[in-house]
Amino acid sequence: VQLVESGGGSVQPGGSLRLSCVASGYSIRNYCVGWFRQAPGKEREGVAAMYRGPDGTDPYEFLNRPRYVDSVKGRFTISQDRAQDQSVLYLQMTGLRPDDTAMHSCAAQYCSGVLEPIPDKFSYWGQGTQVTVS
Numbered sequence: 001v002q003l004v005e006s007g008g009g010s011v012q013p014g015g016s017l018r019l020s021c022v023a024s025g026y027s028i029r030n031y032c033v034g035w036f037r038q039a040p041g042k043e044r045e046g047v048a049a050m051y052r053g054p055d056g057t058d059p060y061e062f063l064n065r066p067r068y069v070d071s072v073k074g075r076f077t078i079s080q081d082r083a084q085d086q087s088v089l090y091l092q093m094t095g096l097r098p099d100d101t102a103m104h105s106c107a108a109q110y111c112s113g114v115l116e117p118i119p120d121k122f123s124y125w126g127q128g129t130q131v132t133v134s
Contacts, residue, residue: 001025001124003106008129015133016094021106021126024086032111035078035091036119037102037131045069046117047104048078048091064114071099096133103128 007019023033034049050066066078075095081088089106107122115121 001108003108003124003126005104005106005126005129008104008131010132010134011096013097013133015096016092017096017131019091019093019104019106019129019131021089021091022086023089023106023108030110030112031108032115032122033080033087033089033106033108034115034117034122035089035104035106036117036122037100037104038128039102042102044105044119046119047072048076049115049117050078050080051111051114052080052087067114067116069117093131096131098133100131101133102131104131105129
């Protein structure tokens, strides 16, 4: 399993960034993906997570809707494109604030329904991309 993030950078408060995470090396069926971040001196925290069923559809769409932590609701959007052998996970970030400054990482985990964005629930991790808001 390989996860490679990109799209981080430095922006002013109120600005926007779009993070990308290219995922490959595993069977793209029944899995959860998420975005997490870690600021210096703080523990890793979840940002958002979403679920994909076996054929890209989900009969329980409402129950498996994306999850967001309260601090990013209304500002961040998680989404995903999926091709035959890889998928790209996105995090569209708007209204960025200084407290969003952190190393942002994507993660993946086989699952049967959406997982809350809790780091311990995910097994596969990328290296991260830095987001700085100042």
